[in-house]
Amino acid sequence: MRDAYHEDLDSLTDKLVEMTRLVRSAISRATTALLDSDLQLAESVISRDAEVNGIFEDVETTIFDLMARQQPVAVDLRMVITALRMGTDLERMGDLAVHVAKVARLRHPESAIPAEARSTIVEMGQIAERLVTKAGSCIASRDVDAALELDQDDDAMDRLHRRLFRTILAKDWAHGVEPAIDITLIGRYYERYADHAVRVASAVVYMVTGSRPA
Amino acid sequence: MRDAYHEDLDSLTDKLVEMTRLVRSAISRATTALLDSDLQLAESVISRDAEVNGIFEDVETTIFDLMARQQPVAVDLRMVITALRMGTDLERMGDLAVHVAKVARLRHPESAIPAEARSTIVEMGQIAERLVTKAGSCIASRDVDAALELDQDDDAMDRLHRRLFRTILAKDWAHGVEPAIDITLIGRYYERYADHAVRVASAVVYMVTGSRPA
Numbered sequence: 001m002r003d004a005y006h007e008d009l010d011s012l013t014d015k016l017v018e019m020t021r022l023v024r025s026a027i028s029r030a031t032t033a034l035l036d037s038d039l040q041l042a043e044s045v046i047s048r049d050a051e052v053n054g055i056f057e058d059v060e061t062t063i064f065d066l067m068a069r070q071q072p073v074a075v076d077l078r079m080v081i082t083a084l085r086m087g088t089d090l091e092r093m094g095d096l097a098v099h100v101a102k103v104a105r106l107r108h109p110e111s112a113i114p115a116e117a118r119s120t121i122v123e124m125g126q127i128a129e130r131l132v133t134k135a136g137s138c139i140a141s142r143d144v145d146a147a148l149e150l151d152q153d154d155d156a157m158d159r160l161h162r163r164l165f166r167t168i169l170a171k172d173w174a175h176g177v178e179p180a181i182d183i184t185l186i187g188r189y190y191e192r193y194a195d196h197a198v199r200v201a202s203a204v205v206y207m208v209t210g211s212r213p214a
Numbered sequence: 215m216r217d218a219y220h221e222d223l224d225s226l227t228d229k230l231v232e233m234t235r236l237v238r239s240a241i242s243r244a245t246t247a248l249l250d251s252d253l254q255l256a257e258s259v260i261s262r263d264a265e266v267n268g269i270f271e272d273v274e275t276t277i278f279d280l281m282a283r284q285q286p287v288a289v290d291l292r293m294v295i296t297a298l299r300m301g302t303d304l305e306r307m308g309d310l311a312v313h314v315a316k317v318a319r320l321r322h323p324e325s326a327i328p329a330e331a332r333s334t335i336v337e338m339g340q341i342a343e344r345l346v347t348k349a350g351s352c353i354a355s356r357d358v359d360a361a362l363e364l365d366q367d368d369d370a371m372d373r374l375h376r377r378l379f380r381t382i383l384a385k386d387w388a389h390g391v392e393p394a395i396d397i398t399l400i401g402r403y404y405e406r407y408a409d410h411a412v413r414v415a416s417a418v419v420y421m422v423t424g425s426r427p428a
Binding site for chain 2: 031063064067068071072073078079081084088110165168169173176177178180181185188
């Protein structure tokens with residue numbers, strides 16, 4: 001049987017994994033809301049972010065209790081400290097999904113995404129989902145090799161982000177300034193979402209090995 | 215005489231205050247680089263960000279040592295945990311100043327900021343400096359009332375951010391899409407910089423009182 005201390009540590013892992021599930025669902029729904037101009041879906045992303053924030057508060061409370069009542073050392077101490085960092089990143093990823101959903105809501109019933117940018121946004125959404133799903137697996141499995149692989153998906157996100165800029169800066173861009181601004185911000189939200197997922201995976205590497213990925 | 219434990223805690227405060235000084239200087243120089251198209255100044259912001267990152271690594275090491283060797287409780291434990299959060303926010307503020315400087319560098323010898331947006335950028339730079347200076351004072355003094363006042367400056371930043379969007383969306387905007395994209399991103403960097411400064415101040419409130427500001 002596990003003692004209360006190790007149960008607390010396990011519950012910390014479970015909560016972080018649950019946060020990855022929720023923020024994956026959030027960016028998935030936000031992307032669809034954006035592409036389909038689906039107001040109801042956008043609203044669901046915005047209202048359900050409170051769940052993510054609630055779990056993060058649980059994480060913080062658990063960490064504080066663990067620190068105050070126990071004296072975690074070595075890998076457990078790193079686990080507790082990095083859990084705080086991972087929770088912060090995941091909470092932010094939820095916010096970024098909300099930002100995407102808010103652009104969808106603002107432009108509804110119009111679409112914020114002109115035809116020539118749609119496929120890039122679809123791909124950015126898919127990579128965002130892949131990154132956070134992998135980050136969740138890394139937290140659960142403490143798999144360092146898998147954690148180091150996230151960089152490749154992040155490179156793909158950066159390439160898509162540059163493609164998005166080329167689209168709005170193309171000579172034949174016919175939609176003017178406002179959609180260009182929307183797309184600039186949306187591109188930034190996906191890119192930041194991906195960066196935070198990579199940071200979560202890096203935190204797993206640090207937790208397990210005690211040293212940072214290069 | 216202070217014992218080693220309290221000296222470590224004090225040094226943590228000193229390092230965080232030093233981070234606020236460096237990232238204040240960084241956003242100040244980045245703003246000037248942007249407005250004056252000063253390439254050398256932009257480069258200095260970019261290269262000197264390593265100092266901020268170095269101090270943050272010191273902060274993390276100090277926190278880890280403190281946790282591993284001592285058992286901080288109550289306000290000291292909150293100090294150590296929130297120091298990690300404040301350090302993360304301050305490190306990010308350094309990155310955001312670098313992002314502003316990189317736009318200046320990208321557009322040099324042209325200016326990224328057309329005349330009609332300059333006064334708003336000047337004000338955003340000033341509020342960013344004011345916010346981080348106040349955050350630094352709050353860390354040093356642990357002054358909760360002062361920490362709660364940062365929200366007002368942040369509201370002013372949000373108003374300037376909206377004004378910036380009105381400028382680039384105005385009917386007489388004659389600069390096309392590319393400067394609008396630059397300004398959209400720059401506006402976002404200042405707004406995020408301000409948000410992180412507010413988070414630092416909120417962390418001071420939590421550290422001192424044990425409860426979060428509403």
